[in-house]
Amino acid sequence: MTQSVFIDGAVGTTGLEIADRLSGRSEFAQIILPEDKRKDAVARREALNDADFVILCLPDDAAKEAVAMIANDRTRVIDASTAHRVDPNWAYGFAEFKKGQHERIAAARFVSNPGCYPTGFLGLVAPLVAAGLIPADWPYTVNAVSGYSGGGKALIERFEGEGSDIGFRAYGLDLNHKHVPEMQQHARLAHAPIFAPAVVQAFRGMLVEVPLPLAAMPGAANADALRAALEGHYAGSAVVKVHSSAAPSELLIHKAEAPSDRLDLFVFASAKGDQVRLVAMLDNLGKGASGAAVQNLNIMAGLDEVSGLRV
Numbered sequence: 001m002t003q004s005v006f007i008d009g010a011v012g013t014t015g016l017e018i019a020d021r022l023s024g025r026s027e028f029a030q031i032i033l034p035e036d037k038r039k040d041a042v043a044r045r046e047a048l049n050d051a052d053f054v055i056l057c058l059p060d061d062a063a064k065e066a067v068a069m070i071a072n073d074r075t076r077v078i079d080a081s082t083a084h085r086v087d088p089n090w091a092y093g094f095a096e097f098k099k100g101q102h103e104r105i106a107a108a109r110f111v112s113n114p115g116c117y118p119t120g121f122l123g124l125v126a127p128l129v130a131a132g133l134i135p136a137d138w139p140y141t142v143n144a145v146s147g148y149s150g151g152g153k154a155l156i157e158r159f160e161g162e163g164s165d166i167g168f169r170a171y172g173l174d175l176n177h178k179h180v181p182e183m184q185q186h187a188r189l190a191h192a193p194i195f196a197p198a199v200v201q202a203f204r205g206m207l208v209e210v211p212l213p214l215a216a217m218p219g220a221a222n223a224d225a226l227r228a229a230l231e232g233h234y235a236g237s238a239v240v241k242v243h244s245s246a247a248p249s250e251l252l253i254h255k256a257e258a259p260s261d262r263l264d265l266f267v268f269a270s271a272k273g274d275q276v277r278l279v280a281m282l283d284n285l286g287k288g289a290s291g292a293a294v295q296n297l298n299i300m301a302g303l304d305e306v307s308g309l310r311v
């Protein structure tokens with residue numbers, strides 16, 4: 001049976017990539033508003049209530065407004081924004097990060113897509129904290145770089161617009177980035193991590209790194225045990241790959257990186273094994289946004305979760 005999908009925000013950066021992943025899929029029929037109606041409240045309300053599935057690719061306020069417009073108890077929602085990621089009434093849309101999450105998503109009416117940086121951070125840290133291999137009360141730091149499409153149309157314009165000469169942009173300098181509560185809550189950490197994000201002169205792709213001074217961390221396991229635990233946790237996943245100890249000597253984000261819906265995890269260790277750099281590599285528009293939304297849609301619709309994905 002064909003199910004209808006309305007992408008609200010369909011011509012934005014995330015929305016376009018979701019539409020691309022859904023094109024050619026006979027299981028879904030897209031409800032598409034004409035350009036002059038895509039911000040029209042009446043047209044949106046009608047589409048939001050007609051659709052079997054709604055995917056919100058909007059700024060936070062518009063996403064909350066869209067949810068309030070849904071006046072039936074049938075339409076199921078995936079929100080790509082930050083608005084509902086720590087809301088207990090929404091299932092957190094990261095199927096692999098903890099046991100039972102796939103089933104929660106499958107049964108949910110409201111699913112919040114994770115943020116791109118939290119996908120990397122939680123993919124690395126949440127299973128290790130849950131297994132007691134690294135402490136929940138450690139003050140973690142997160143260093144990350146993202147392609148500029150992570151900031152949507154506005155940041156794309158800043159990096160690609162005429163006269164732009166930005167090569168690297170450190171930000172989040174007020175230590176109040178909107179992803180921090182999501183990282184802390186879903187990893188069940190005692191302290192908010194210190195998050196140091198940056199943007200590089202590449203369209204897409206990101207690295208999220210968590211340095212671990214294992215020798216100073218009470219009760220922490222060694223590097224091999226951390227890697228083995230991640231391998232065990234993600235065994236069988238078509239989306240998340242844990243790389244072996246024969247790690248590459250460098251990780252590159254190319255300026256014209258190809259789209260990917262994978263999440264690649266690495267455990268780099270010092271020779272003595274007393275220091276570790278946990279690193280996640282992903283596409284901010286793939287597993288960090290649009291790929292995750294389509295994966296969640298597949299799960300909610302009872303389909304193969306990687307249909308239409310580049311894994």
Ligand SMILES: NC(=O)C1=CN([C@@H]2O[C@H](COP(=O)(O)OP(=O)(O)OC[C@H]3O[C@@H](n4cnc5c(N)ncnc54)[C@H](OP(=O)(O)O)[C@@H]3O)[C@@H](O)[C@H]2O)C=CC1
Binds near residue numbers: 011149288289
């Ligand atoms: N880019 C990324 O890598 C990621 C993005 N996200 C999240 O996804 C959401 C969308 O982000 P992104 O695609 O990057 O942003 P963009 O700015 O590229 O796109 C947002 C789209 O929403 C449209 N829009 C804004 N307000 C309304 C409204 N009231 N009604 C209808 N349409 C509206 C915009 O219209 P117009 O074209 O006229 O400006 C634009 O097309 C955000 O919440 C973002 O935080 C999440 C993870 C990663």
Ligand SMILES: CC(=O)N[C@@H](CCC(=O)OP(=O)(O)O)C(=O)O
Binds near residue numbers: 081114199
């Ligand atoms: C490079 C860049 O600007 N990235 C965005 C986050 C992208 C993302 O995950 O989107 P959400 O806004 O939905 O959380 C930022 O730091 O605000």
